[in-house]
Amino acid sequence: MWELTKAFRFEAAHALRGTTLGADSEEIHGHSFRAEVTVRGTPDPATGMVVDLGVLEQAMAEVRKTLDHKLLNKIEALGPPTLENLSRFIWERLQHAGKPTRVSVHRDSCNESCTYYGPQG
Numbered sequence: 261m262w263e264l265t266k267a268f269r270f271e272a273a274h275a276l277r278g279t280t281l282g283a284d285s286e287e288i289h290g291h292s293f294r295a296e297v298t299v300r301g302t303p304d305p306a307t308g309m310v311v312d313l314g315v316l317e318q319a320m321a322e323v324r325k326t327l328d329h330k331l332l333n334k335i336e337a338l339g340p341p342t343l344e345n346l347s348r349f350i351w352e353r354l355q356h357a358g359k360p361t362r363v364s365v366h367r368d369s370c371n372e373s374c375t376y377y378g379p380q381g
């Protein structure tokens with residue numbers, strides 16, 4: 261079994277209510293995020309690839325465009341802009357590109373990350 265991983269970064273703003281972090285979290289502010297996409301599988305004997313990283317790159321560029329330099333609260337399909345929802349949002353939008361096993365979203369400045377494995381876990 262192989263696991264192939266590719267990452268992309270995006271900068272985005274959000275305001276998050278209902279945390280214990282107080283008023284600063286509720287004001288609009290920005291973060292740097294790093295999303296890691298992993299596809300598990302066995303390489304096709306003819307190509308030597310689990311999935312063509314170029315296909316993954318194109319799909320990741322599309323989803324990055326929807327997030328980078330955006331106010332995340334305005335993206336309806338995301339819901340509250342948490343790491344949980346970001347990892348699910350990205351996972352859903354990469355289903356046509358190799359069916360990722362998991363998507364992790366890291367917010368390194370806060371030493372935080374979240375991994376989504378799909379609805380079946």
Ligand SMILES: Nc1nc2c(c(=O)[nH]1)N=C([C@H](O)[C@H](O)COP(=O)(O)OP(=O)(O)OP(=O)(O)O)CN2
Nearest residue numbers: 276279281284285290291341342343344369370372
């Ligand atoms: N289950 C979750 N809980 C919380 C999340 C989350 O995504 N899932 N997110 C937050 C906060 O947004 C997160 O902790 C960051 O805090 P924030 O005040 O936005 O940023 P900082 O000022 O601490 O970070 P810097 O990047 O250093 O400015 C809380 N709970």
Ligand SMILES: [Zn+2]
Nearest residue numbers: 274285289291
């Ligand atoms: Zn924040």
